[in-house]
Amino acid sequence: MSIQLKHLVKKYDGSDTPVLENVSAHIEDNEFFAIVGPSGCGKSTLLRMIAGIIPITSGNLYLNGQRANDLEPKDRKLSMVFQSYALYPFLSVFDNVAFGLKARKQPKDVIKRRVENALELVNLTEFKNRKPKDLSGGQRQRVALARAVANESKLCLMDEPLSNLDAQLRAKMRIELKELQRKLGLTVIYVTHDQVEAMTMADHVMVLNHHHIQQIDTPLGVYQHPANEFVASFFGTPQINLLNAVYSNGTLTMDNRFKVEVSEPLIDGHKYKVGIRPNQFKVKTGVNDGNARVTSVSQLGDRTMIEASLDNGQELRIVLNGQVDIRPQELIQVEGAESFFIFDSDDRSLVGIQKGVLENA
Numbered sequence: 001m002s003i004q005l006k007h008l009v010k011k012y013d014g015s016d017t018p019v020l021e022n023v024s025a026h027i028e029d030n031e032f033f034a035i036v037g038p039s040g041c042g043k044s045t046l047l048r049m050i051a052g053i054i055p056i057t058s059g060n061l062y063l064n065g066q067r068a069n070d071l072e073p074k075d076r077k078l079s080m081v082f083q084s085y086a087l088y089p090f091l092s093v094f095d096n097v098a099f100g101l102k103a104r105k106q107p108k109d110v111i112k113r114r115v116e117n118a119l120e121l122v123n124l125t126e127f128k129n130r131k132p133k134d135l136s137g138g139q140r141q142r143v144a145l146a147r148a149v150a151n152e153s154k155l156c157l158m159d160e161p162l163s164n165l166d167a168q169l170r171a172k173m174r175i176e177l178k179e180l181q182r183k184l185g186l187t188v189i190y191v192t193h194d195q196v197e198a199m200t201m202a203d204h205v206m207v208l209n210h211h212h213i214q215q216i217d218t219p220l221g222v223y224q225h226p227a228n229e230f231v232a233s234f235f236g237t238p239q240i241n242l243l244n245a246v247y248s249n250g251t252l253t254m255d256n257r258f259k260v261e262v263s264e265p266l267i268d269g270h271k272y273k274v275g276i277r278p279n280q281f282k283v284k285t286g287v288n289d290g291n292a293r294v295t296s297v298s299q300l301g302d303r304t305m306i307e308a309s310l311d312n313g314q315e316l317r318i319v320l321n322g323q324v325d326i327r328p329q330e331l332i333q334v335e336g337a338e339s340f341f342i343f344d345s346d347d348r349s350l351v352g353i354q355k356g357v358l359e360n361a
C-alpha cells in the first residue's frame, strides 16, 4: 500500500500550538519507512493520524491514492503493533492471533489457515496453546506480529515495538522483522527514537524535531548529508563534535585552535559550526607534548573511544580504530580531521561538506 501525507497539521483539543506542522511525505508500496526523533516530537501522533485513531486537524492523507482522512480505522486495511503488545492474557496464542478475524466473523477454516500460516512465519507454531504469561518478551512480540500478519493487511504501523526487549533480542528481532516485511511485501511505518533501529531497518527515514520534518532520506543519506545540525547530532554514536568557527578570507578558524582553507563560498566575518564525526580525527598518541588531555577511555575491542579536552577547554569525542594503548590524563596530539560538515550558526542548516585536513592555527 502506498501512503501520501500532504501538509498534515495536528493540534490537540484546547491547544493553539500545533504538535505537528506541514508534514508531507510519500511512502511507497513495500517500503520500510521509519519515523525518528526525540521524545515528544510527535511521532506517535503522526502514526495515530495515519491509523485514524485521532482526527487530522488539516492537510490530507491518501492511502493507495484515495483520500482517507474520514475513513474509519477498520476500513483503512492496516494493522498496528505497539510496544505494549496488547495481548489478551486469558486467551491462548492461537486465539490472540485469531481475535481480529473472529471479530470480523470469518469462516472457521479461513481463520485456522491464516492463523497457522502466521504462527509458522514467526516461528511460534509449537507455542500456539500457551498463554501470553508463559512466553518470553520476544515471543510475545512475535504473537503481536503474527496477529498483524494474519489480518493480511498490507500496511503495518509499528510504534516502538522492540523497546521492551533486551539489547540482544532487540538486535535479533530487527533482522526478523525486516525479513518478514520483505517476505510478505508489507509496507511498514515504524516509529522509534532509536537511531540504530532506523538506520538498520529502514529504506527511508523521516527525522522529526520541534513539530517539523528535518529531513527525509535514506539511512546513509541522513548520515552522510545531514540537512542540519540536529540531524547530524541525532545520527552516529558517539555524537558528532560541533566546534565554533569564523570564516575570513578563504579560511575557517575553529575556536582559535584549528584552521582550514575551504572552497565553499562562505561569508567573511560570519560564524559557522564545524561538525566533525568522532572517527574522522587524525590523532597522535604516545606523545610527550600534545594539545589535548584524555579524560576518559572506553575499549570496545575493535575501536577505542576517547574523550579529550583541548587546551582551550573544548571537549572532543574521538574514536580510533583498533585497541589503542592509552589512559586517562595522557596527552595526545589532535592533528586534524579527514572530513567535516559546515553548518550556518544562525539557522543551523548544512552549507557544505569539506574533505581535507585541518591544521593547528
Ligand SMILES: Nc1ncnc2c1ncn2[C@@H]1O[C@H](COP(=O)(O)OP(=O)(O)OP(=O)(O)O)[C@@H](O)[C@H]1O
Pocket (backbone or CB within 6 Å): 012, 013, 019, 037, 038, 039, 040, 041, 042, 043, 044, 045, 046, 193
Ligand atoms: N491526547 C493529547 N492531548 C494533548 N496533547 C497531547 C496528547 N497526546 C500527545 N500530546 C502531546 O503532543 C506531543 C507529541 O506527543 P507524541 O506522543 O506524538 O510524541 P512522541 O514523539 O511519540 O514521543 P515519545 O517518543 O515520548 O513517545 C507531546 O508534547 C505530547 O505531550
